[in-house]
Amino acid sequence: MIQPFTAEPIQWVSESGVPVRDLPERFTPQLLRDLHALMLRAREFDRKLITLLRQGRTTFYAQSSGMEATQVGLARSIRVGHDWVWPYYRDHTLGLAMGVPMFELISQCLGSNSDPSRGRQMPHHFAAKRQNFVSISSSIASQVPPAAGNAMAQKYLGVDEITVCTFGDGATSEGDWHAGMNMAGAHQAPALFVCENNQWAISTHLRAQTASENIHIKAKAYGMPGFYVDGNDIVAVMEVCAHAAEWVRAGNGPALVECLTYRVGSHSNADADAEKHYRTREEVEEWLGRDPIVRIEKLLEHLGHPISAEERAQMIAQTHREVDEQVIQAEATGQPDWRIIFEDVYADMPGHLRDQEAQLRAEQEAGQEVRA
Ligand SMILES: Cc1ncc(C[n+]2csc(CCOP(=O)(O)OP(=O)(O)O)c2C)c(N)n1
Ligand SMILES: [Mg+2]
Incomplete structure (x- = not known):
């Protein structure tokens, strides 16, 4: 039922929140509510961390607002703490949804004594040992060759773990990306490559990045299937990523999933005013209208399990409280x-x-x- 190389992104739930295919049984109202809570928590974490940045309490942050369905959906499609994840710098929502404690993320952003890496990494470039979440590096696509090597090692050791490697659309122009994809393909290594295609690499649009009609088609060149999914539809992301992950785990070699999404905010604090310089307000408005959190809320409403405005406000307040308390606790541990x-x-x-x-x-x- 889930086919690679589709011309259009695979969708399960329309933008108005109505299933366009039968909703798999596992998507109970409770699971959908849990997914919604994870996405809303990540969105509010972004809001709070941007405030910390503006206050000068941390010096780098790359928000993932708008991309929550892709990252939470991926987190819920793999075996956390068993599989290995080679992430990129926008993946804190993936980390949070994999159970990395928010306190560790905050401590890392502040470089406090409670930071497991004790201020040695750039802010917002965390690692999480229990989740097999490898340290983030800022060099675009530099994680792809070692991820391929990690997957090759898993194959030779005969374990049933897989390697998950994420990157942005811009990363696919780097030599490292092609080298890693090629090696994984040539060795039929158990790697799941996930492109978080938010259509921009800072100010470079996807159309200026590649002459290929999309990203997933590049998988063909490396002898692996390429799946195309609506990255703002968490049900579709989970169905496609789970399908691809199990296909990889079964020993069929690597796979690529392209999640089509959008970052609604700035690239990082380095370009706080994106709309003024390289993209139009209309484009941003169009994608704000495809908000992954609103989509799951509409779905829950359609299924007769709406989230009330009061409940939503409480969830937001709870995350704000959580961040405020943890910032105080992290700062109280002092500087290394x-x-x-x-x-x-x-x-x-x-x-x-x-x-x-x-x-x-x-x-x-x-x-x-x-x-x-
Ligand atoms: C090797 C390398 N070249 C350039 C940069 C500067 N840089 C940082 S982020 C970025 C854009 C990457 O875009 P994409 O891969 O689409 O990820 P996104 O930020 O959109 O999530 C660039 C060019 C870098 N960090 N590393
Ligand atoms: Mg991008």
């Missing part, structure tokens, strides 16, 4: 001591680093300020 820059890398620290550590200590003892 400068000495941590020398820790956790070498069992036996090389001589030149020992010298540098001694030099910093001497500067501190001489009354100079030393900060990590």
